[in-house]
Amino acid sequence: MLQNCHLGLGFMSYLDNYLMDEDYQAKAEVDFRIWMSCEPREGFPLGLLQKAVKVTNEPPKGVRAGLARTYSTIVNQEFLEKIDHQHWRTLVYGICFLHSIVQERRKFGSLGWCVPYEYNNSDLEASLAFVEKYMNQLQNISGQAVNPNTNFQINYSVLIYMISDIQYGGRITDNLDRELFNTYGELYFKETITTNEFYFSKVVLDNQDGKDMMFTYRIPMGAEHKIFTDYIEKLPPVDSPEIFGLNANADLTFRLKETNEMINTIMETRPKDSGDGTGKSRDETVQDKCRDLHHQLTYEYPNQEVKEILSKMPGPRNYADKGMMVPLNIFLSQEIIRMQNILYIVRKTFTDIIDAVDGSIIMTPIIVNAIDSIFDGKVPKNWVNDPSGAEISWIKPSFPLWFSSLLERNAQITGWLRNERPKTFS
Secondary structure, three states, rough: OOOOOOOEEEEEEEEHHHHHHHHHHHHHHOOOOOOOOOOOOOOOOOHHHOOOOOOOOOOOOOOHHHHHHHHOOOOOHHOOOOOOOOOHHHHHHHHHHHHHHHHHHHHHHHHOOOOOOOOOHHHHHHHHHHHHHHHHHHHHHHOOOOOOOOOOOOOOOHHHHHHHHHHHHHOOHHHHHHHHOOOOOOOOOOHHHHHHOOEEEEEEOOOOOOOOOEEOOOOOOOHHHHHHHHHHOOOOOOHHHHHHHHOOOHHHHHHHHHHHHHHHEEEEHHHOOOOOOOOOOOHHEEEEEHHHHHHHHHOOOOOOHHHHHHHHEOOOOOOOOOEEEEEHHHHHHHHHHHHHHHHHHHHHHHHHHHHHHHHHOOOOOHHHHHHHHHOOOOEEEEEEEEOOOOOOOOOOOHHHHHHHHHHHHHHHHHHHHHHOOOOOOO
């Protein structure tokens, strides 16, 4: 049993190669197995993942699935009978509903939370334990025996503070996220939560007939566990963004992000064969493409020549100054410096790929990433961001669009420097 394997990626690479060794496979016992625990981590050997049978523990997707899991693992009939009072069961459902909402809200990224907090069952169990202790104290203070008809004077501000600021709020580091969680607490935990008129939210759902229908998220009333599970099964399978306090645009952004992540995962895990019918390997195909593209990057910007041209370049009409006294000429010099840097990086990438495939230089991780990106039609990371993560060029969704933009920008700057200033700027 190997635990926390994400902390030893070097050993994981060694283990991947060791398990593929023919001598090991011949000597290994038939019943031998390796169990590993690991967090998602970039750089983990894909070969080792492909060999393994993976078991993941992730929060269920959707409010209905989250509530169903909670009422099948944590909340059972015995749990609901800890305090024989409807207020207890109502508050339990309210906290479980809140837990599902804040967990599911993470899927919206920065639209959901400024910081993606890892809320888990320990936060839910701690909140439920507090409510249980709080209601027991109310019974002891009143000196009354357990009575389902007893009306508790619940201080909801205490519940909101303990749940939103202490139990869940202990993870929150952003003030806007804290304000958002307190807003959820104020909406869900109030005097009317114990009445039949209370509801969490009303949302509009798309019907199969093309007609919109209204659904109201309520708290089921009853003492039996089956009443709650049956109601949870009737909840909409697809959550409307309105239940989270968001609009349809947030859901559209999430769907696009989820689709792009799925496509990228498929592209990264598919077989890396060229499949072009020429008999060339993937690396050789990328090498030929780099040679063709490298020939298109013909123009360079000699520093001395650029300085002489800029020093003589006039300003706009009726403008007495010239050279570096003109703001647009300063802007042009800055764009030339930026373009020089990008052209150097692109040329070096092409040259390194050609030499690495030929075996002249070592195949580094940067070159491997560039080969994979170009083969998959994506822009290499070092063309867009520097090692610190700062943006150094423009962002395009695909490699052809990015490279076309490079040629067009280069041609525009060259024409500006050699011929005349553009008549319009965008």
